[in-house]
Structure formats: structure tokens, C-alpha cells
Amino acid sequence: MVVTQPGELQEEHEHEHVHLPQHRHHFETEEQQREAASFGMWLFLLTEIMFFGGLFMAYLLYRNWYNPAFVAASHTLSIKLGALNTAILITSGFCMAMAVWAAETRKRKALVNFLGLTNFFGIAFLVVKYFEYAEKWHDSHIPGLKFSIADFGKLGVDMAQKTQVYYSLYFAMTGMHALHMIIGIVLIFWYMVRANRGEFTEGYVAPIENFGLYWHFVDIVWIFLFPLLYLIDLGAK
């Protein structure tokens, strides 16, 4: 039977602390709202895993088929720049974690600064990526737009052609990753403006926490991309 129990509900309200302005009224409690948002974010990350999963599936397949082409093409990438970018991204992730901490401990200035640092390193990553891409253009390693198998003569023509599928995956995977970074960077600018207004340091930290999850997810994708794309069969180099 549908019974409303006004006594019980009222009691709950009395226990509740002060209402946040961000509390939406279709949620019974702020706790429920926070849990729903975080659960939603995790689900969204699950869809992202499936999205990148298609690319990782393709990588698995083609690397099995054309390992020599993958090894040879992989060795044209600059491990130094890749490693530098990995370090930059981990630093950026650390700043993001600090930003979440600043929001939780209600430090407005620190939050804005850490978000700024996160963004700085995010942009630095993209700058390095730009130079890597430019090098690929210069070396004619971009399938479809500017490609030549001149660098892979040792493989034989057939296998050398297969390096194109490696570069296709390289650009698709790092490109999708970079796209996620760009979206993240735009969002951070918006969060910085809002954080500066003090929106996230009065107890309403869910957006920062959830954005942090997204940012760390993008980091983790890179943590998988770096070894798979840059560090194949180093002994053969």
C-alpha cells in the first residue's frame, strides 16, 4: 500500500544539514544526488572504455597479423617525446587529484590554481603531440594524406604497405585521445571560472570529483597507448 509517513519524512529533514543551493529537488537528499552523479560518471567512463575498446580490438588483431610492420613503424616514433608526454600527463593527473583535494577542503585559491596547472600540463601534452605529428608529416608517415614506404624497405613491399595500418591506428588512437584532452581542457577553463566564483568550495564538490574521474580516465588511456604504440619489441631496434 502506498502510505506516506509524514512523521518519518519530517524527522529526516530535521537531521539534514543546511541545503546546498545546488541541491536539485527531484533528489530526496544531497547524498542521493552526489551518489547518482558519481554513478553516472562511472557509467559514462564505461561507455568510453567500449569506445576505445573498438580501437584496441583492431590493434590486437592487426598486430598479430603484421607484427614486423608494427615493430618497424613503432620504431619511427620518438620514445623520448612519448616518455616526456607520459610524465607531463601523470603530473597533470597529480594536479587534478590535488584540485579535488582543494575542493574538498574548501580552499578556493588552491582549487583554481591546481585546475590551472592541470590545464597547463594538458596543453603542454598537446604541444608535444603537435611536434610528433609534424614529424610524421615530414617523414611521409600519414596514410591517405602523405605516405611513402621508403623508410621500410627492409620489410619487403607487402609488409611495408602494412605499416599504414599501424599509422592509421596510431593516428586514430592518439587522435581520439587528444580529442578527449581538448574537451577536458575546455571544460577545465569553464570549471576555473566557476571555481573562482567559489561554487565548488562550499561543500558542492561533485562536478570537480567527477571531472577528475574523466581526466584520470584519459590519463589511463594514454598509459595503455604509450607502451602499445611506442615500446614494441625494443630489443629488435
Place this chain on the structure above:
Amino acid sequence: MSTIVSLPDQSTAALPKRNYLNAEHGLLSWLLTGDHKRIAMLYLISITGFFFLGGAFAGLVRLELLTPAGDLLAADTYNKMFTMHGIVMIFLFLVPSVPATLGNFLIPIMIGARDLAFPKINLLSWYLYLIGGTFTLTALVLGGVDTGWTFTTPLSTHYLNTHVITTGLAIFVAGFSSIFTGLNFIVTIHRMRAPGMTWFRMPLFVWSNYAASILMVLGTPVLAIAIVLVVLERTIGLGVFDPAKGGDPLLFQHLFWFYSHPAVYIMILPGMGVISEVMANFSRKRVFGYTAVAFSSVAIAVFGFFVWAHHMFIMGVSNYSALVFSLLTMLVAVPSAIKIFNWSATLYKGSITFETPMLYAFGFIGLFTIGGLTGVFLGSLGMDIHLTETYFIVAHFHFVMVGGMLMAFLAGIHFWWPKMTGRMYPESLSKLAAVTTFIGFILTFFPQFILGYLGMPRRYHAYPADYQVLNVLSTAGATVLGVGYLLPILYLAWSLKYGEIAGPNPWQATGLEWQLQSPPLTENFTEIPYVDYEAYDFEWLAHKQKQEVTTVG
């Protein structure tokens, strides 16, 4: 014939003064709304528009096939027609049909919540849907696309100069609309259930939408990346699917069907939820084997992810994997059969009445069973080689999708129409429409099974004269079917102003939504209910109504 309909006294009854429809006024109050019920109505209007657009393409296809010669449409125009028919019907009608309209409207109310967890994302879903729809229309106006709805590579990447990119983007964007709907549902069902609304007290409609949401969330991103790779291949020449560059066109099909097979369950599962509700209500009985039906939805969702390669038996996949996928395909028949048998058992010794939703539900059960069983034919490797790419397969999926899903959609629309609008539809006219739809459907698609078995291939605009009789039958049936679909839109529109006042619970149904006024308040519940009864507990309802009478008296 007996009926369970009980309406308030029409001379005194009126719509509730305050409800979600009149809470705010003006176009903007609709376009910027966060109310799940209003968004459901927006979806209902838009998917109806696309349904009739897709139907028009189907009409042209059937007209062309009236005669053996390719005389009405040129071959490439014909290709564009069936492609646009497939794309519009699948991505812009079937996928959002029940979840985005009925699911959006009902799930929060059924579990005792005030709204979905993320109202703004819900609205965003609708806008993404519209953007996807606009891209599709753009592609159409610019000259259409003729890849078939499957975008098979290398046809889509190398051999066509039609608007693959625009359409691809349309599907990409519409896909995100579906992802966000699924995400919203899952979070809402997990986190927003009213006190006492345990998982096994939820109506089966919620269970089946939950299962479909899992598929939306896990499957759609894979389609998204496959489409992105096709677009990148067409635009800048990346070679993930291009054999000249080391790619494999079959990989595209694997990725595509990894979504698109589960997608048929995204389409059918919510429809099955509608049937559970309707069956229980018009038999006045709890759904037989509630738990089995609930879990069978989840089982369909899980199995659905492991059968995709049965679309590829003749595409050169290895015999061993074909064997495994064939076996797994047969397994899907088990949870589907559990549902059919349990619905039948629900009817047993029930007090059955034959209102319009029930007629549509009966249509569903008959047609879906035929569609499902012919699916077993197609899942068998030897039969598939003979039947695939013929009209047999066209008939099979139309039995499931149109005979099954569309019947379920119409059953649901009629069943919840009084709740959504506060007014009843005209009963006798709608019964006529239900019967017309059923007859038209059988006449349209049954001949196609025979045509396919005789060897008529799909996707050709001309055919040998021997096949003409059956094709004429099919086209005639399509005309009847068209009338069957036009009728509801006319009388439902009529009923908005002239329909009888429905009152809160015209069907004497048990769901939480029926304990509210029709149409409901914007916030659904003035106070969140406490639920201490099982789903479909008609004794509870009888008891409650008796008490109400005594209280008033």
C-alpha cells in the same frame, strides 16, 4: 464483452487543474523543459514524424516491387530508398521508440521518483536525437545515401559517392542520444527507487528497460568508433578497414554487428516490458513467473552480446567460429521463449478482457513468435546459407521489429495514453486499427517468407515475373498496414480534445503511475510514496479501492 474500464462520471469529470501539461505555457517552456514527461512527449512527436518519413520510403519500395520490371525508381534511387528506410526506422524510430517515450515518461513514476536522475542530460538526449535527425534529412535532401543501413565496407568507404559522411555523423550523434538515455535510466533505477521499492517489486517494464539500457550503454560506443573510422577512411584515408593498407573490411562488420545485433534487443526488450504490463493488467493476474521474466530480460541482454557474427556466416568467418555463434544464437531463443511461455501462463485462468492494448499485445505474441522461430532457421548454418540475403530475412526481421516491436509500441501508447493525456482514445475505432494493422502486417510480410524461400534476393529493384503474385500481395498488404498506422494518429489527435476524461485509473491497474492523477503533476508525487506491496498485486488494489469507498461513504 466484459470490460474493466471504469471512467469517472463524464458529466462532472474534468482534467486536474494542475498537471504537467499546463504547469507552464509557451513553446520555450517545452523546449527548455527538464520534466521527463514533457521530454517524453517531445520524443513522441519527433519519432512519429520520422516513423511516417521512414514509412514513406517503405511505401516507395513496395510500389516499385509491384511490377517485376524496375519501372518506377531507377536502380540507384531504389537503393537510396531502402537505405533511408532502414536508417530512419532503426536509428530514429525503433531504438528510441519505447525507451525514450514510454520509458522516459513512466520509469521515474513506476519506481516512485520525481524525475530521472539527470533531467538536463535527458533534454540533451532529445536535442542530440534532433541533430542526428537533421543530419539524416540533410543527407536525404543532398541526394541520399545508398550503402544500406549497414554501411558495409569497402562499399561505404571506396565505391560510393553518396552522402556517407553526413549520414555517418547523423548516426554517431543519434547514438549519443541513446547512450545518454540508457545511462540516465540505469542511474535512476539504481539510485532513485522509492523506499520499499525493491528490485523485485519493480514492474517488469522497468526491468526490461534496464536490460535495454545496459545494451545501449555498452554497445553504442562500439558503433560510434566504427562509424568514426569509416568517416576518417573516407575523409583523410586512414586504412583500418582498407585491405590495400593492411586493414580488414570484415573488422568493420564485426564492430558494426557488435552493436547492431544487441541493437535489435535494445529495440525489442522495452517492447517486451510493455507486453508484460498489458498482459498482467488485462488478465487481472500477476505475471506468471515474475522473477524468471525479469531475469530473462537480463539474460537476453547478456547473450545478445555474443551472437553478432551470425550476421556474417557467409562473409568468410571461420567455420569453427560460425559453429559457436550458431549455438549461442540458439541460446537466445531460451530467454525469449521463457517470456512467451510465461505470458501465456499469465493468461491461464485469468479474467481476460479484450481492450485495444490487449489486442495489440496478442498481435505481438503471435507475430513475435513467428519472427523468433524463423530466427532459429536463420541461426542454423546450413539454412542460413540458403536464406540469407533473401526476402526470408527481410520477413524475419520485420516480423520481430514491426510485428513485434511496433505492436508493442502501439499497445503501450494505447495503454498509457489516458495517463499521458488524461483522456481516453475511442475504443471501437482503435480496435479496428489494431485488427487492420494485424491483417495488413500478415498480408505484407508473410508472402515475403515464401518469396525468400523461393530465392528472391533482397535489395533488388527488379525481379523475375514468377515472383509477381506474392509481391502484389505484399504491396497490397503494405497499403492496409499504412491505413492501420494512420488511424491511430488521427483518433489519438482527436482524443486530445474530445476524448472521454479518463480519471486516475481507468484500467484498474496496480502500478504506481495509476495511483496518481492523469495527467500527473510535474513533480509526479507530492510526497515520495512508501511501497509495501508486490508488482501486479490486484488484491492490494481491490482492498485499497474498498477502503476508499468506505472512507468517502
